[in-house]
Amino acid sequence: MPAVYLEREDKMIKVNELNVKDILKKLNINPTTVIIARNNELITEDAVLSENDKIKILPVISGG
Amino acid sequence: MPCKRCKSNPVIQLPNSNIKLCKSCFIKYFERKVLNTIRKYNLINHKENIISALSGGKDSLSLLYLLNKIASKKLDFKLSALLVDEGIKGYRDKTIKTAREFCEKNNIKLHITSYSEVTGKTLDKIKKQFPDTIACSMCGVLRRYLLNKKSRELKANKLATGHNLDDEAQSIMMNQFRHNIALSARLGPITGVKRDKRFVPRIKPFYFLTEKEVATYAFINGLMDEFNECTYCTESNRFVVRDMLNSLEQKYPGTKHSIVASFLEVLPLLKEKYKNQKINSCKICSEPASSEVCNACNLLQRIRQ
Numbered sequence: 175m176p177a178v179y180l181e182r183e184d185k186m187i188k189v190n191e192l193n194v195k196d197i198l199k200k201l202n203i204n205p206t207t208v209i210i211a212r213n214n215e216l217i218t219e220d221a222v223l224s225e226n227d228k229i230k231i232l233p234v235i236s237g238g
Numbered sequence: 239m240p241c242k243r244c245k246s247n248p249v250i251q252l253p254n255s256n257i258k259l260c261k262s263c264f265i266k267y268f269e270r271k272v273l274n275t276i277r278k279y280n281l282i283n284h285k286e287n288i289i290s291a292l293s294g295g296k297d298s299l300s301l302l303y304l305l306n307k308i309a310s311k312k313l314d315f316k317l318s319a320l321l322v323d324e325g326i327k328g329y330r331d332k333t334i335k336t337a338r339e340f341c342e343k344n345n346i347k348l349h350i351t352s353y354s355e356v357t358g359k360t361l362d363k364i365k366k367q368f369p370d371t372i373a374c375s376m377c378g379v380l381r382r383y384l385l386n387k388k389s390r391e392l393k394a395n396k397l398a399t400g401h402n403l404d405d406e407a408q409s410i411m412m413n414q415f416r417h418n419i420a421l422s423a424r425l426g427p428i429t430g431v432k433r434d435k436r437f438v439p440r441i442k443p444f445y446f447l448t449e450k451e452v453a454t455y456a457f458i459n460g461l462m463d464e465f466n467e468c469t470y471c472t473e474s475n476r477f478v479v480r481d482m483l484n485s486l487e488q489k490y491p492g493t494k495h496s497i498v499a500s501f502l503e504v505l506p507l508l509k510e511k512y513k514n515q516k517i518n519s520c521k522i523c524s525e526p527a528s529s530e531v532c533n534a535c536n537l538l539q540r541i542r543q
């Protein structure tokens with residue numbers, strides 16, 4: 175199961191989905207508001223993960 | 239699917255399109271777009287003194303990084319940075335550290351000014367004094383005032399800000415919702431309804447790039463700050479408008495670009511309409527004002543009471 179780190183909430187969760195698009199949908203995250211990194215490299219929303227992948231979801235909005 | 243141009247791994251799917259780009263193709267795309275904006279709207283001319291407003295967040299860091307890259311290479315202009323410290327504990331103190339380190343590393347002169355310097359109080363204190371006033375409205379007045387005053391004192395030809403397409407679309411919509419069209423006449427890639435020595439024109443080189451594109455550029459160049467939100471940001475209705483536009487964008491891709499493109503079509507008419515509007519000089523500080531006393535001095539008087 176891929177691991178997802180949510181920077182805004184500062185928490186790590188496990189998901190069943192392998193498609194990044196499905197993960198975002200499940201977490202109710204609008205893709206225009208985040209960038210996604212795997213091993214410190216950005217990936218696009220149509221990327222497909224492997225079982226052991228860890229990804230980070232970083233909000234693009236800046237407050238202030 | 240690999241990068242459309244070179245078959246490497248893509249880092250982004252461009253907004254409102256099917257094109258995906260890899261790291262190096264995206265950097266080229268991004269920088270070309272900024273240079274085109276600078277040229278098309280005449281944002282920076284040869285030998286000008288450009289001051290880049292710096293907060294330490296990803297937008298302003300990316301802007302300073304890019305301007306520094308082209309200041310010596312593609313265009314020939316003088317560059318320094320200006321930071322306004324509002325005095326917001328747990329927020330600005332962190333980004334100031336990032337800003338300082340960046341300028342030191344890249345050998346860029348950094349000017350710092352603060353709300354305490356002019357009001358004797360930090361924004362945190364001012365907010366305590368006026369708990370019922372939205373922090374952002376006081377903050378905005380003071381920041382605009384200080385940025386203009388300081389950059390004029392530093393003899394800047396232009397003040398560059400990291401405003402992106404999302405910011406502009408939000409401002410346009412907010413002015414619509416509040417029937418503040420005279421304020422919209424001051425938006426655009428370069429501000430100012432007409433030339434006025436008291437105003438340092440503001441330029442927005444990221445005008446046609448979305449927040450997501452700027453974040454992508456920042457990340458690739460190691461400029462993405464840790465997620466950090468101003469304590470008071472939930473008070474502002476800008477953030478309501480931002481979320482609304484982002485949901486619209488998700489449902490109808492291209493919404494934000496269309497708002498800005500439509501606005502640019504009517505902007506010349508707005509400027510024409512408001513060009514004869516008289517701008518007073520504040521009788522206290524001589525900064526530009528819409529009435530006898532400028533908004534900043536009004537606020538300053540209340541703060542000092």
Ligand code: SF4
Binds near residue numbers: 237375377468469
């Ligand atoms: S969110 Fe509001 S209070 Fe915070 S820095 Fe921005 S304008 Fe100032």
Ligand SMILES: [Zn+2]
Binds near residue numbers: 242260261
């Ligand atoms: Zn490429």
Ligand SMILES: [Zn+2]
Binds near residue numbers: 524531
């Ligand atoms: Zn004044």
